[in-house]
Amino acid sequence: MTEVALYLDLASPPCRAVYFFAKANKIPFKNNVVLLAKGEHLSEEFGKVNPLRKVPALKDGDFTMGESYAILLYLIRKFKTPDHWYPSDIQKRARVDEYLAWHFTNARPGTSKLFWLKGMTPYVTGHEVNPEKLNAALCEFKTISTTIQDVFLQDKPFLVGDEVSIADVVVLADIGQTCAAELDVFEDYPKLAAWKQRVKEAVGVELFNEAQEGIANFRETQKQAPPELKERLKARVEYFSR
Numbered sequence: 001m002t003e004v005a006l007y008l009d010l011a012s013p014p015c016r017a018v019y020f021f022a023k024a025n026k027i028p029f030k031n032n033v034v035l036l037a038k039g040e041h042l043s044e045e046f047g048k049v050n051p052l053r054k055v056p057a058l059k060d061g062d063f064t065m066g067e068s069y070a071i072l073l074y075l076i077r078k079f080k081t082p083d084h085w086y087p088s089d090i091q092k093r094a095r096v097d098e099y100l101a102w103h104f105t106n107a108r109p110g111t112s113k114l115f116w117l118k119g120m121t122p123y124v125t126g127h128e129v130n131p132e133k134l135n136a137a138l139c140e141f142k143t144i145s146t147t148i149q150d151v152f153l154q155d156k157p158f159l160v161g162d163e164v165s166i167a168d169v170v171v172l173a174d175i176g177q178t179c180a181a182e183l184d185v186f187e188d189y190p191k192l193a194a195w196k197q198r199v200k201e202a203v204g205v206e207l208f209n210e211a212q213e214g215i216a217n218f219r220e221t222q223k224q225a226p227p228e229l230k231e232r233l234k235a236r237v238e239y240f241s242r
């Protein structure tokens with residue numbers, strides 16, 4: 001089986017989801033690090049792999065693609081990973097699809113907002129975020145956490161049943177972003193806290209901790225970001241502060 005190339009920055013939640021999945025399944029891949037904080041995704045060379053200039057991206061021979069969800073599915077199909085990651089039973093699979101459709105339009109923007117306001121604004125602008133804006137983002141995040149716990153997880157060990165799936169890995173990767181914003185999001189969510197431990201163990205605790213370091217490194221590296229990137233970061237902060 002040929003090795004694929006993945007283009008990743010572990011500071012990015014969708015990259016961490018792909019990385020956790022690939023590593024947990026021992027998928028052979030070349031890890032091409034694309035440091036967002038250095039603006040490496042804006043290079044001509046990376047633009048040939050993903051013209052959207054976003055990570056993660058994948059290259060398999062002459063074939064290139066972006067979008068984490070689609071990359072996860074490509075890896076599942078190419079490497080025929082164990083069924084539980086994306087069950088062949090159509091109703092179980094539909095539950096994964098259902099969760100992820102909700103996640104990418106609700107939980108992802110909500111966690112990103114919190115991360116950019118609490119975790120990035122002080123680093124990019126040098127001052128704390130407006131407390132009212134932060135409070136609104138925290139309320140939004142609580143609604144998201146309640147929905148994940150009470151509507152999707154309920155009393156099951158994993159989001160769609162007894163076994164871990166890509167839905168769990170995608171959430172674990174996003175939750176890491178709130179830890180980076182120094183928020184203990186699980187204080188009021190005991191079921192989510194126990195779930196997080198199970199998913200960490202399913203992908204590997206060391207792997208999880210290793211990927212978390214990517215976020216800390218991002219904050220340090222962005223201090224030396226080129227001017228073009230600093231403008232992009234400021235624009236991102238402004239976008240989330242609206």
Ligand SMILES: N[C@@H](CCC(=O)N[C@@H](CS)C(=O)NCC(=O)O)C(=O)O
Nearest residue numbers: 012013014053054055056067068069
């Ligand atoms: N929907 C995409 C999102 C990819 C994405 O937004 N990646 C961010 C990092 S989390 C990125 O590359 N940002 C660079 C930029 O926008 O300048 C996915 O799931 O892969």
